[in-house]
Amino acid sequence: MALEVLDSLSLPGDPAKANEDFFSHDAGAAVVLDGATPLGDALMPGPSDAAWIAQFGARRLLAHLRDGNGARKALRGALADAQKSFEALRRMPPQEKWQTPCASMMLAVPGEEGAEFLWFGDCAALIKDGDAAVTVVGESFDKRAAEAQRAQALAKEKNLPPASGLSRPEFIGSLRATRNRINSGNYWLFSPDAKAAAHVSRRVVKLSPGALVLLSTDGFLALASDYGLYSPDSLMAAAQSKGLAALGEELRATEAGDPGGEKFARFKKSDDATALLVRLG
Numbered sequence: 001m002a003l004e005v006l007d008s009l010s011l012p013g014d015p016a017k018a019n020e021d022f023f024s025h026d027a028g029a030a031v032v033l034d035g036a037t038p039l040g041d042a043l044m045p046g047p048s049d050a051a052w053i054a055q056f057g058a059r060r061l062l063a064h065l066r067d068g069n070g071a072r073k074a075l076r077g078a079l080a081d082a083q084k085s086f087e088a089l090r091r092m093p094p095q096e097k098w099q100t101p102c103a104s105m106m107l108a109v110p111g112e113e114g115a116e117f118l119w120f121g122d123c124a125a126l127i128k129d130g131d132a133a134v135t136v137v138g139e140s141f142d143k144r145a146a147e148a149q150r151a152q153a154l155a156k157e158k159n160l161p162p163a164s165g166l167s168r169p170e171f172i173g174s175l176r177a178t179r180n181r182i183n184s185g186n187y188w189l190f191s192p193d194a195k196a197a198a199h200v201s202r203r204v205v206k207l208s209p210g211a212l213v214l215l216s217t218d219g220f221l222a223l224a225s226d227y228g229l230y231s232p233d234s235l236m237a238a239a240q241s242k243g244l245a246a247l248g249e250e251l252r253a254t255e256a257g258d259p260g261g262e263k264f265a266r267f268k269k270s271d272d273a274t275a276l277l278v279r280l281g
Helices: 049-066 071-089 140-158 169-179 194-199 218-225 232-241 244-256
Strands: 003-011 021-026 029-035 103-110 114-120 124-128 135-137 201-206 212-216 273-280
Touching: 003 021, 003 029, 003 244, 021 049, 021 273, 029 049, 029 212, 029 273, 049 071, 049 103, 071 103, 071 114, 071 194, 103 124, 103 212, 114 124, 124 232, 135 201, 140 169, 140 218, 212 218, 212 232, 218 232, 218 244, 218 273, 232 244, 232 273, 244 273
Parallel strands: none
Antiparallel strands: 003 273, 021 029, 029 103, 103 114, 114 201, 124 135, 124 212, 212 273
16 A cells, blocks of 8 residues: 555744654655754754754655665664764764754554554554544553653742743753653664664554554644543544644644643643644555
């Protein structure tokens, strides 16, 4: 089977800053990447280290897939490419892991009887196959709930609104300590480290021709996971009926109504939000 793109959306969390999400697709694959917001000075040229890893990763993944590599081999190649480029272009080696560019990822590669999904972090795929309920691929709902609890607890400790921003000095030490755990234990992300390929999550789903897949970064999935405006089933239905642009407007209106995060605990008023709706055929 091949992929047909029906709709796409990618919104920056702050129009004045780089969008650190990125998506790419062709008939043989679709991917979304969500670069982790930098917690200090940039090491790479360009507007943002997070934007670099998301864009570089998406392009190299599809390039390796077009060369005929399977999903796992394409991932290993893209990670090795990122490691080589990072080591060649960075201003200096990172002193701590939190300085290393990294991203969540959801990759979908169709096959003869369905699709293979590889992912890191809290990107997700929602799958609608015929009359069956929507299948959620990834752990985004659990990860987002844990993130909200962390934001709420840290904000209470520091006596600040949760959505005060990642760069607040009251928050930055805790956030860097958490980021320092990347690429260790069970916490692996798409990053300039070829070893991450061995730790990617994988699922193969048998699907019928005409099945729909909504690939999403956590910023878009917040409509369901954080704000409770939709269930996975109703979000997929709304993506088809309303379109992704309308859902993006609803997302930003919800966040504008709770700018400090008192109702919906989070570290930023608005996150980059990306979604890609595709059909298998």
